[in-house]
Amino acid sequence: MATTAPTGSPPSQPSLTHPSPPLKLTTVKALSESPGLSSIPSIYTFPKQPYHEPVSDTKEPIPTIDFSLLTSSHPDERSETIRELGKACRDWGFFMVINHGVPERMMKAIIEACREFFELPEEEKRGISGKHVLDPIRFGTSFNESVDEILCWRDYVKIFQHPEFHSPDKPPSFREIALEYSKRVRLVAREIIRGISDSLGLEKDYIDETLNLENGLQLIAANLYPPCPQPELAMGLPPHSDHGLLTLLIQNQIGGLQVQHKGKWVNIDPIPNSFLANIGDHIEILSNGKYKSVLHRAVVNNRDVRISIAMPHGPALDAIVGPASKLVENVGNPPAYGAMKYKEYLELQQCTMLNGKSSLERIRNGV
Numbered sequence: 001m002a003t004t005a006p007t008g009s010p011p012s013q014p015s016l017t018h019p020s021p022p023l024k025l026t027t028v029k030a031l032s033e034s035p036g037l038s039s040i041p042s043i044y045t046f047p048k049q050p051y052h053e054p055v056s057d058t059k060e061p062i063p064t065i066d067f068s069l070l071t072s073s074h075p076d077e078r079s080e081t082i083r084e085l086g087k088a089c090r091d092w093g094f095f096m097v098i099n100h101g102v103p104e105r106m107m108k109a110i111i112e113a114c115r116e117f118f119e120l121p122e123e124e125k126r127g128i129s130g131k132h133v134l135d136p137i138r139f140g141t142s143f144n145e146s147v148d149e150i151l152c153w154r155d156y157v158k159i160f161q162h163p164e165f166h167s168p169d170k171p172p173s174f175r176e177i178a179l180e181y182s183k184r185v186r187l188v189a190r191e192i193i194r195g196i197s198d199s200l201g202l203e204k205d206y207i208d209e210t211l212n213l214e215n216g217l218q219l220i221a222a223n224l225y226p227p228c229p230q231p232e233l234a235m236g237l238p239p240h241s242d243h244g245l246l247t248l249l250i251q252n253q254i255g256g257l258q259v260q261h262k263g264k265w266v267n268i269d270p271i272p273n274s275f276l277a278n279i280g281d282h283i284e285i286l287s288n289g290k291y292k293s294v295l296h297r298a299v300v301n302n303r304d305v306r307i308s309i310a311m312p313h314g315p316a317l318d319a320i321v322g323p324a325s326k327l328v329e330n331v332g333n334p335p336a337y338g339a340m341k342y343k344e345y346l347e348l349q350q351c352t353m354l355n356g357k358s359s360l361e362r363i364r365n366g367v
């Protein structure tokens, strides 16, 4: 061969191969409100259209975990619930949480507060938004508007709640409602994570202490999915897994979430007044793949505005996460994932296109 291979690949410069999209795109809310909109711009057309893939007709219900039994002082009730929790994590990666103690009025209030936030003028919402994944308030559309080549039919706002609390100033009630809601949900999440730790055969507080959950990252990630004139062509959120340890999601009674189970998409209709919980990439990493962070997506409809509020709970930003040594040694299998700082993982996920589990793939050993 006469040519010499380059010794290193040049830094990727997507702007050389693709024209950069305008920095600030129209929100889907504004687009959906344009008079007489009967079709969607082609940039919202997904090649793998959601309604073309068969949806599972399984009668198998998504597992339900009774939170009051997880915190029961009766040892048998707790250990039975831990067994069910472990099975739910292994079989589905998703489960409903009932009897969690967070008042229904708080769940409704936070959905209304987010709805009012989305109603604010565009400039106001853009005005308070940071640009980097670690900025405490980010408002935008699609997934990552600076890299997406196809746009998602979704606007969002992400607000850091812990270890530092942040809130937009408008609507005026937002701060108080968010503070109260986040505090209550954080207690539920930490207790479920203790249960997960237990179910993996680790000390109950292993994950909490090793990953410094006292300073763990908690976000409000509110999604707005306006009615879409051609829902069969668009996607609210394409298939992805969540980055943290545990996400707790609520919605305004309008369905749209689908979870991958046994190779098919399953429609999930949460029980009112419950949380839909799913484990994130960092439980998959910590458990050395024993529990998988499952792909899910959101489809849209042409009738109703859907609002969902996902609340991801992660390690402390500077915690380094790798497979728990006890799990690796006990089973005699090598660590399947490289260890990485949580903060760096978040940055990696933001600059990778949403194509399935790309971020996890990149730290999986031997890939």
Ligand code: OGA
Residues within 6 Å of the ligand: 221, 223, 237, 242, 256, 257, 296, 297, 298, 308, 310
């Ligand atoms: C998310 C998410 C699903 C939904 O925000 O990560 O998966 O139903 N949302 O909105």
Ligand code: NI
Residues within 6 Å of the ligand: 240, 241, 242, 296, 310
């Ligand atoms: Ni998600």
